[in-house]
Amino acid sequence: MALHTRICELFEIQVPIVLAGMGGASTPDLAAAVSNAGGLGILGAAACGPNQLRAWIVRTRELTDKPFGVDTLLPASVRRGSLEPRKGPSPLDQLPAHKAFAKEFMEREGLADLPPMDQARQSGFGNELDRGGPAPLTKEFFEAQMEVVIEERVPVYAAGLGNPGPYVDRLHANGTKVMAVVGQTYHARQVAEAGIDAIVAQGHDGGGHNAPVGTMALIPQVKDAVGDLPVLGAGAIADGRSVAAALMLGAEGVWVGTAFLATHEAGILDFQKQALVEGSDASTTISRSITGKPARVIRSKWTQAWEEGDLAPLPMPYQSMIAMPVLAAAMRAARGDVAPGFAGQGLGLIRQVRSAAEVLEDLVKGAERALSTGASLC
Numbered sequence: 001m002a003l004h005t006r007i008c009e010l011f012e013i014q015v016p017i018v019l020a021g022m023g024g025a026s027t028p029d030l031a032a033a034v035s036n037a038g039g040l041g042i043l044g045a046a047a048c049g050p051n052q053l054r055a056w057i058v059r060t061r062e063l064t065d066k067p068f069g070v071d072t073l074l075p076a077s078v079r080r081g082s083l084e085p086r087k088g089p090s091p092l093d094q095l096p097a098h099k100a101f102a103k104e105f106m107e108r109e110g111l112a113d114l115p116p117m118d119q120a121r122q123s124g125f126g127n128e129l130d131r132g133g134p135a136p137l138t139k140e141f142f143e144a145q146m147e148v149v150i151e152e153r154v155p156v157y158a159a160g161l162g163n164p165g166p167y168v169d170r171l172h173a174n175g176t177k178v179m180a181v182v183g184q185t186y187h188a189r190q191v192a193e194a195g196i197d198a199i200v201a202q203g204h205d206g207g208g209h210n211a212p213v214g215t216m217a218l219i220p221q222v223k224d225a226v227g228d229l230p231v232l233g234a235g236a237i238a239d240g241r242s243v244a245a246a247l248m249l250g251a252e253g254v255w256v257g258t259a260f261l262a263t264h265e266a267g268i269l270d271f272q273k274q275a276l277v278e279g280s281d282a283s284t285t286i287s288r289s290i291t292g293k294p295a296r297v298i299r300s301k302w303t304q305a306w307e308e309g310d311l312a313p314l315p316m317p318y319q320s321m322i323a324m325p326v327l328a329a330a331m332r333a334a335r336g337d338v339a340p341g342f343a344g345q346g347l348g349l350i351r352q353v354r355s356a357a358e359v360l361e362d363l364v365k366g367a368e369r370a371l372s373t374g375a376s377l378c
Contacts, residue, residue, distance in 0.1 A: 003243075003364050003371075006230050007253035010177060010197060011156060012067050014038035015364050016253030017243070018200075018232060019260055019356075021071020021160050022208065022342070023047050027267035028056050030260060032063030033356035038364075042069040042158055049130025050144040057152045069156030069179075072145045073137075074164055075316065091318040098311060098322045105305055109338060111329040137317035150174060158200070161209060161293075163187075165194030181234070181255070183211025183218070185225040198230040200255045206235030207258050207284070207296045207344035216249065223250035238346030240366015244374065247367070256363065258344040263356045268341055269331060273353050275340035281348040288312075290327070292319030298340035298347070302326060 007016035017039035019026055023046035031041030043060060045053050053070070060068050106113065134140035149157050150170050157164065157171055158179040164171070171178050172195070180191040181200040188199055201222035203215025211218060215235035223231045233246030234255035246254050261268060262276045275298055285299045289306040292315045297303060302323070306313060313319045330338035 003367055005247070005252040007198065007232065010230060011040050013040045015360070016232075017360055017363055018042060018069075018253060018255045020208075020234065020255050020257030021045070021069070021158050022257050022261065023071075023160075025261055025266050025268050025341075026071070027265070028059040028063055030263065030265040030267060030356055031068050032060050032066075033263075033265045034260065034360060035064045035066035035068045037357040037360045039360050040067060040069060040156065042071050042156070044160075045070050045145065046073045046160060047136065048072075048145065049133045049136070049141070050148045051129035051133065053145055053148045054152060055129060057148070057154060067155040069158055069177075070149050070154050071158040071160045072142065072149070074142060074146075074159045074162030076162060091314045094314060095318065095321070098314060098319075101305075101309065101311055102322050102326050105302070106326055106329060109301065109330075109335070111326065111333060111335070111338070113325060114328050114332060137320065149176075159191075163191050163194055164196060165191070168195050179232070182222065184213060185221050188222045188225050192226045192229050196229075198232060198253075199226055200232045200234050201251070202255065203233075203235030204286075204296075205345040207261075207342045209291070209293050209295045210235060210286075210344075216245070219246060219249040219251050236344045236346035238344070238349040240363050240368070241370045242346065243363050243367035244370035247371070248374070254363075257342075258346055259350065259359050259363065260356055261341070261343065262350045262353050263359055264353060265356050269334065271334045271336045272339070272341040275336045276343060276347060276350045277352060279340075279343060279347040279350065281345055283347055284343055284345055288319065290319065290323045292316035295342065296344060297342050300340050301338050302330075 003015050005016045015038045019034040019042045021042040022044040026044030031043050034041035153174040156177045178196040179198045182188045201219045203218040205215045219233045230252045232253040232255045233251035237254045238259040243254050284296050287303040327339045
């Protein structure tokens with residue numbers, strides 16, 4: 001059975017496999033490799049300042065003549081114009097206690113504090129091209145990213161967080177197809193009303209920021225909620241069988257992250273790729289300790305410290321100010337027990353580090369086998 005759906009026509013690709021826009025990992029090398037192999041590569045540009053983002057887009061176009069996309073974040077604070085929470089104490093007042101917690105953790109683990117610019121570089125926010133530009137994860141930062149996406153007329157834009165509604169008309173005027181990642185049906189309805197072209201239904205099983213609803217329950221409910229709008233399934237889709245399952249649940253394509261992290265082209269460190277190979281279905285946890293929002297990560301001493309501590313993580317972007325120095329130092333020291341990275345619950349299906357083209361080929365062939373087997377049982 002040929003793996004071909006409306007998603008292929010929409011994005012002008014050969015197979016309905018889309019690389020998840022994983023910040024720092026979905027680099028031009030990885031995005032281009034997925035696009036060249038017949039899927040849709042997406043740049044994980046959440047941490048890219050506007051100048052770095054433009055450079056990434058230019059580089060991707062040098063590596064592939066196939067369609068590709070850009071993923072950024074659009075939290076609700078963009079529309080509010082403020083990153084302060086609507087209720088509760090100000091995160092600014094809580095920063096000293098949280099910084100003290102992080103300092104004590106680093107001393108206990110023997111991690112050396114890095115200079116601020118080195119911290120930023122290690123964490124993906126320190127590109128020299130954007131020195132002096134808008135501060136990361138601020139309203140101005142998000143808006144500057146979107147201006148680049150619009151000016152560069154990228155084939156596809158994906159909002160990894162939030163509603164791209166305010167930008168849809170300008171994106172469509174450039175011929176850009178627009179997606180949004182959702183985790184519940186009410187959000188799916190909101191973004192559908194904004195006139196986007198496809199929805200990614202990402203379940204609780206997935207790595208990074210995800211939903212309170214499991215993937216198997218989420219995909220068909222989102223499909224029912226948005227009618228004829230194409231849906232891509234996401235969350236622990238790490239082999240061909242899970243691709244086939246997503247299609248059977250009503251998706252017309254898949255958004256794959258963890259499986260593509262374990263590739264030569266992925267922009268993560270070698271010890272983090274090794275953590276993926278060594279991980280199992282029990283290796284991940286949901287934690288707010290890195291970004292301030294619930295995210296599925298590989299369990300570590302850092303996530304454990306927050307689970308056992310008395311302080312609650314701060315909201316985005318303030319928790320990143322706490323976590324960045326710690327994780328940057330751990331990455332510089334190749335400490336997989338502190339900074340192993342993000343991953344979904346399909347982690348136990350990862351056996352080795354391969355090329356992105358090999359991973360995509362296995363996803364496609366495995367899905368076709370599974371679908372053929374299922375058809376023969378009916």
